[in-house]
Amino acid sequence: MDFSPDASFQTDRATLARQLRLVLPAHCLLVDEEDLRPYECDGLTAYRELPLAVCLPENEGQVVDVLRTCHQMGVPVVARGAGTGLSGGAMPHAQGVVLSLARFNKIIRLDPLARLAVVQPGVRNLAVSEAAAPHGLYYAPDPSSQIACTLGGNVAENSGGVHCLKYGLTVHNVLRVRVVSIEGEIFEIGSEAPDAPGYDLLALLIGSEGMLGVVTEVTVKLVPRPELAQVVMASFDDVGKAGAAVASIIAAGIIPAGLEMMDKPATAAVEPYVKAGYDLNAEAILLCESDGTPEEVAEEIARVTEVLKAAGASDLRVSQSEAERLRFWAGRKAAFPAVGRITPDYYCMDGTIPRKRLAEMLAAIADMEKKHGLRCANVFHAGDGNLHPLIMYDAAQPGEWARAEAFGAEILELSVALGGSITGEHGVGIEKINQMCVQYKTPELNAFRRIKAAFDEGGLLNPGKAVPSLHRCAEYGRMHVHHGDLKFPELERF
Amino acid sequence: MKLDDLVAAIRAAHGSHTPLRIRGGGSKDFYGGMLAGEVLDVAGYRGIVAYEPTELYLTARCGTPLAEIEATLAECGQRLAFEPPGFFGATLGGCVAAGLSGPGRQQAGAVRDFVLGVKLVDGTGQVLDFGGQVMKNVAGYDVSRLLAGSLGTLGVLAEVTLKVLPKPVAERTLVFGLDAAEAVARLNQWGGRPLPISASFWHDGQLWLRLSGAGAAVEAACSELGGRPASVDADNFWHAVREQRHPAYAGGVLWRLAVPTATPVLPLAGLRAIEWGGALRWYGEEAETARAAAAAAGGHATLYRAPESLRCRVDAFAPLSPALLALHRRLKKSFDPLGILNPGRLYAEF
Numbered sequence: 001m002d003f004s005p006d007a008s009f010q011t012d013r014a015t016l017a018r019q020l021r022l023v024l025p026a027h028c029l030l031v032d033e034e035d036l037r038p039y040e041c042d043g044l045t046a047y048r049e050l051p052l053a054v055c056l057p058e059n060e061g062q063v064v065d066v067l068r069t070c071h072q073m074g075v076p077v078v079a080r081g082a083g084t085g086l087s088g089g090a091m092p093h094a095q096g097v098v099l100s101l102a103r104f105n106k107i108i109r110l111d112p113l114a115r116l117a118v119v120q121p122g123v124r125n126l127a128v129s130e131a132a133a134p135h136g137l138y139y140a141p142d143p144s145s146q147i148a149c150t151l152g153g154n155v156a157e158n159s160g161g162v163h164c165l166k167y168g169l170t171v172h173n174v175l176r177v178r179v180v181s182i183e184g185e186i187f188e189i190g191s192e193a194p195d196a197p198g199y200d201l202l203a204l205l206i207g208s209e210g211m212l213g214v215v216t217e218v219t220v221k222l223v224p225r226p227e228l229a230q231v232v233m234a235s236f237d238d239v240g241k242a243g244a245a246v247a248s249i250i251a252a253g254i255i256p257a258g259l260e261m262m263d264k265p266a267t268a269a270v271e272p273y274v275k276a277g278y279d280l281n282a283e284a285i286l287l288c289e290s291d292g293t294p295e296e297v298a299e300e301i302a303r304v305t306e307v308l309k310a311a312g313a314s315d316l317r318v319s320q321s322e323a324e325r326l327r328f329w330a331g332r333k334a335a336f337p338a339v340g341r342i343t344p345d346y347y348c349m350d351g352t353i354p355r356k357r358l359a360e361m362l363a364a365i366a367d368m369e370k371k372h373g374l375r376c377a378n379v380f381h382a383g384d385g386n387l388h389p390l391i392m393y394d395a396a397q398p399g400e401w402a403r404a405e406a407f408g409a410e411i412l413e414l415s416v417a418l419g420g421s422i423t424g425e426h427g428v429g430i431e432k433i434n435q436m437c438v439q440y441k442t443p444e445l446n447a448f449r450r451i452k453a454a455f456d457e458g459g460l461l462n463p464g465k466a467v468p469s470l471h472r473c474a475e476y477g478r479m480h481v482h483h484g485d486l487k488f489p490e491l492e493r494f
Numbered sequence: 495m496k497l498d499d500l501v502a503a504i505r506a507a508h509g510s511h512t513p514l515r516i517r518g519g520g521s522k523d524f525y526g527g528m529l530a531g532e533v534l535d536v537a538g539y540r541g542i543v544a545y546e547p548t549e550l551y552l553t554a555r556c557g558t559p560l561a562e563i564e565a566t567l568a569e570c571g572q573r574l575a576f577e578p579p580g581f582f583g584a585t586l587g588g589c590v591a592a593g594l595s596g597p598g599r600q601q602a603g604a605v606r607d608f609v610l611g612v613k614l615v616d617g618t619g620q621v622l623d624f625g626g627q628v629m630k631n632v633a634g635y636d637v638s639r640l641l642a643g644s645l646g647t648l649g650v651l652a653e654v655t656l657k658v659l660p661k662p663v664a665e666r667t668l669v670f671g672l673d674a675a676e677a678v679a680r681l682n683q684w685g686g687r688p689l690p691i692s693a694s695f696w697h698d699g700q701l702w703l704r705l706s707g708a709g710a711a712v713e714a715a716c717s718e719l720g721g722r723p724a725s726v727d728a729d730n731f732w733h734a735v736r737e738q739r740h741p742a743y744a745g746g747v748l749w750r751l752a753v754p755t756a757t758p759v760l761p762l763a764g765l766r767a768i769e770w771g772g773a774l775r776w777y778g779e780e781a782e783t784a785r786a787a788a789a790a791a792g793g794h795a796t797l798y799r800a801p802e803s804l805r806c807r808v809d810a811f812a813p814l815s816p817a818l819l820a821l822h823r824r825l826k827k828s829f830d831p832l833g834i835l836n837p838g839r840l841y842a843e844f
Contacts, residue, residue, distance in 0.1 A: 113682050114756040137686060158632045169630065171639065172607050185817050192754035193793030194773050195593065195643070197811040198822055198840070200606055203639030207632045224688040247548040253571055253660035293688065295710030352628040354549050384629035385549075424630035432633070439633050444622050448634050450828035454821065467634065 023065035051092035068184035081153030087429030121152025140167035158207030160425035165383035178217035226291035234313040235282035240359035242284035245311035258289035259383030276331030343392035351415030352424035386424035437473035495538030505619030518585035556587025575602035593643025597693035606642035613653035617830025662706035667728035668721035742767040747779035753793030
């Protein structure tokens with residue numbers, strides 16, 4: 001994809017370094033190219049850019065000073081957590097500064113009675129649950145990168161995980177954030193009490209991809225750890241049947257703690273690597289988790305088993321121990337690295353679709369594999385309709401990345417056409433910026449731009465990400481017409 | 495009524511700088527700032543547009559009565575888990591615009607947690623579609639949830655898509671004789687344990703606790719928690735709480751205090767009821783210093799219901815910091831540049 005350098009910002013490197021040295025101690029500022037190199041991309045390594053400087057503030061006062069400095073100089077600022085994001089949201093700006101919150105790594109307060117934790121944005125997702133564990137509590141959203149990803153990044157992306165159908169996304173589990181605006185003003189958004197007065201700015205900030213402010217503190221909700229969890233693993237000889245089984249579980253009034261699907265290429269990639277015991281003859285497998293009290297789990301597992309049988313599962317296994325449950329999950333959780341072992345590179349997509357359109361989507365992806373000459377394995381948060389196709393390619397082969405990109409774009413645009421969204425949990429970032437022009441019409445995009453301006457009039461926070469410019473959409477639209485007519489003309493548009 | 499009629503009415507008002515007072519069922523006229531402007535009646539824009547039980551969503555037009563939505567969901571064994579008050583003739587648009595949740599909020603979440611998408615007509619008469627019908631969607635800012643509780647000041651919520659959930663298989667209600675301090679302590683201790691508690695209500699020395707979930711889990715929790723089974727019809731009881739027809743909510747003046755859940759009993763007269771595991775506390779007219787007491791505890795107080803003589807002197811909602819107020823004004827302006835929609839309903843300043 002073309003993301004030609006943004007000509008609207010011109011920064012003098014030496015002046016910027018001089019100004020930043022006035023507000024940051026030497027060990028908090030990186031300006032040499034070899035020091036900047038590790039920051040050139042996030043988890044989406046295909047897009048890279050070197051910033052002019054990396055700031056590593058150690059306290060909120062320094063964050064305020066850095067932002068004020070950049071605001072005065074008109075310099076772009078890209079906030080960064082652990083850099084595990086998959087949409088290039090933390091890719092630096094060539095004329096700007098990366099503001100790393102890595103040193104904001106303290107859990108400030110954990111209140112077991114009120115069931116909340118106040119943490120700095122650089123605290124890792126899993127560290128919150130580990131700190132809460134002695135109290136029988138945990139932080140529910142569990143993105144697969146939870147061992148490394150940070151709360152600040154989770155807030156920026158509204159991260160999900162495998163348990164969000166029952167326990168919600170980041171937006172459902174954060175009570176309050178403390179945010180610094182580009183002008184260096186501090187806002188308290190949300191509160192430990194419910195229903196904070198005024199507009200629900202917390203909802204607006206969560207998932208805003210670093211476009212509206214820089215988070216310096218997060219208060220999260222902690223929930224009691226269920227006494228027991230068990231998983232049913234079901235095999236299907238047809239992906240359509242597996243999709244229908246998902247609908248049947250929900251129609252039976254069951255909201256499982258987790259409901260995941262993997263197709264045959266995905267299980268084939270995973271099994272030799274993890275030895276999870278997956279049925280390699282199945283066209284698709286479903287993992288359905290139940291949690292709660294032992295009585296509750298026993299009742300739900302019995303009902304789920306019945307529904308899956310009726311839905312035509314060819315094989316059913318229930319985890320008989322915690323070790324076995326973790327082994328069933330290990331394969332799903334290792335799907336990305338497992339695919340990484342069988343291909344030099346892979347490109348992970350993140351569309352959501354109504355669950356009932358799954359078979360259609362998978363059939364279309366199979367056609368796209370032929371069209372683009374690339375293989376694809378599919379893992380799916382089936383419970384909430386969030387599909388992660390993993391497109392396999394080799395960056396060393398000329399033209400393969402461009403084909404992978406085109407393949408991905410086609411999946412995302414089909415997601416929209418099927419009534420879904422281009423991103424369920426990874427964010428738009430730089431990666432899906434063109435597809436925003438497909439998902440939204442001009443009036444909505446203009447509304448997003450006005451919201452952005454209400455927080456950051458000069459457009460200095462993470463420019464070029466999340467919300468495309470009018471110009472970009474015009475270019476992308478022209479390209480589409482150039483390549484042919486409207487895509488998927490056979491589909492209804494709604 | 496058609497969407498075009500709504501659009502035309504707002505465009506005309508925009509053209510003539512006429513303030514509009516958006517009205518659905520009119521069941522919450524008492525709530526928020528003073529009413530001002532020409533009535534824009536949206537009750538006629540009604541009807542369920544889509545309902546897919548296995549996709550867990552329902553889309554309906556703003557004027558659809560909540561009662562109609564609940565009845566449709568019940569046919570498929572589903573419900574609105576945040577249990578919004580239906581009052582007399584409340585509509586979907588008003589429910590989301592007011593952002594009021596009922597007893598289910600303690601466990602299931604608030605109105606905003608269930609909003610998946612909104613079709614908005616902004617203050618210039620422009621139709622905007624935000625969010626959608628899928629559970630997860632992080633493309634663009636989450637405007638749909640921003641609109642929950644905005645009291646119509648950013649636009650008319652012409653159509654709303656909500657996440658719906660199955661009704662719990664089993665439900666039991668227990669009653670405990672406890673004073674307010676003991677009730678708050680107990681609720682927070684229980685809250686940290688994996689118990690299927692779905693609602694709580696304390697009033698006048700009695701704590702009512704609702705357990706919902708799988709049959710066996712509810713039974714096990716009942717024997718573990720003790721207390722005594724409710725002697726009245728529990729469904730009727732929780733319905734009265736949800737609709738605020740319980741005597742605890744009676745009287746001319748009612749303060750609604752939202753506080754951190756473990757906050758001890760406040761040094762404030764007139765405590766009527768405690769809900770949401772301790773996070774929501776209702777006070778009568780004796781609570782003159784409610785706003786200061788709530789703020790001191792890290793929460794906020796809403797003048798929920800009061801006679802006009804009091805409402806015209808005291809703001810309905812806790813004041814915002816100057817920085818936040820300025821941000822609110824900029825956001826308001828971005829959706830309603832002339833400030834014609836429900837002026838003063840949220841804050842007197844806009």
